[in-house]
Amino acid sequence: MQPQHAAAAMRRFEGRVALVTGAASGIGRATVDRLVREGARVLAWDIDAARLDACAGTHGAAVLAQPVDVTDAAAIDTTLAQALPAWGRLDIVVNGAGIVGPNGPFWETTPAQWDRVMQINLRGTFLVARAACQHLVRNGWGRIVNIASVAANEGPKNLSAYAATKAGVVGLTKAMGKDLAGTGVLVNAITPALIATELLQQLTPHYKAAALARIPLGRAGTLDEAAALITWLCSEEASFSTGATFDLSGGRGL
Template sequence: MTFDDRVALVTGAGSGIGRAMAVAFAKAGARVVVCDIDAGTAGDVAREIGDAAVAATADIGDASSVEALVGTAISTYGRIDVLCNNAGIMDTMALPADIPLDQWERVLRVNLTGTFLVTHAVLPHLLGQGGGAIVNTASEAGIRGGAAGAAYTASKHGVVGLTKSVAWAYAKDGIRCNAILPGPTMTNIANGASFDPAGAARLGPVLALGERLAQPEQMADAALYLASDAASFINGAIVPVDGGWSAA
């Protein structure tokens, strides 16, 4: 699985799964656009990778910010071959009756609309060069009702649907779009979160099924495969990377 002469754009790449993806693609020979809303962490990862990476800052929920991000990628490397839509935020595990509207709108804006905005901005470049690969980071909450709160669950179900729509729409154009569904993974996505007590109690039994924690690198390996030529006939796949949690 080599990516020599290819360019990978990874969002949410300042930490966790995104950082692991950026490092993995660079090790496989790609040049990497390390995107994060936090300029400091994006810069740290780009420096860690070295000459094969450039840092970029973007709020993926903002269309103008996304356009600037894609512009940076094109002006720096001239093309985008792989897009990893990884950036996302958690909710507070609030149940549908309890979630504040502003939390609902923010989670949907980042996780679903943000994924759409970056995809929408990158697709013309993939079409223009005759193909490419998109790997979306969905979640176990994209196929379950009890793995997260209402907002996060709805957003990740939406990412699953968007993945299938893009895969179907552009299959004849050489563009593949797949998604990974991480199970519990050692990241900082929930750092500092204050969880809704009623929601956390209701979701607890389901969350306990996924008690094994994965490393971010295990998610990155799955993304690397789906973006590679080894997966050239895999399109529209929704792939659990959860140690068997979804099989329960």
């Protein structure tokens, strides 16, 4: 059987409910598509309500579109409280919402720009996991996947705020994994390099060309490749890793 046919035949998430942030676009959207294809029902969160509706429109009753700003702690609590009585349970959380923020030397980054990237990429990841984890712990089973970046390790020139948030997500993941050890809830992160999404429009052409040149496999990653790793980390098969960070960089991050 070809790998893609084997994947299509899998129903690993039958009966599971997942929450995906950044669900309107890119890696988050690809993760929603794959989770639904494999039997999950998904709470799809994003700040972009129109594109979230388009995502839900594709999947019908399997996806509930809930426009949420992941920097808003009160909105996170309210939105979860609205969904969970009807949906009954929560098993999986994928923290995909993120922005690049300013491109330039750190001294040109304004405090407001710095705070915005921190709020979305790092605080948002913390807030969503914080609100959701009690529901996973109640099941005695759960998976949380945080999307960091190779920038966490590399600290790329001109991306100081982004790199700092992604290093923060890696550290947060390590601590969350230990805090939840023994509950049945596993927490892991991935560090993608260049995945072909709209996020790349937030980078300069020079940065993108240089980043591509540093990938030993010689190409950008695909959304299918990102969704494959993320959903494996959401599955029962991923059972002996927590607090860990998984490379998805075509060799660049190693």
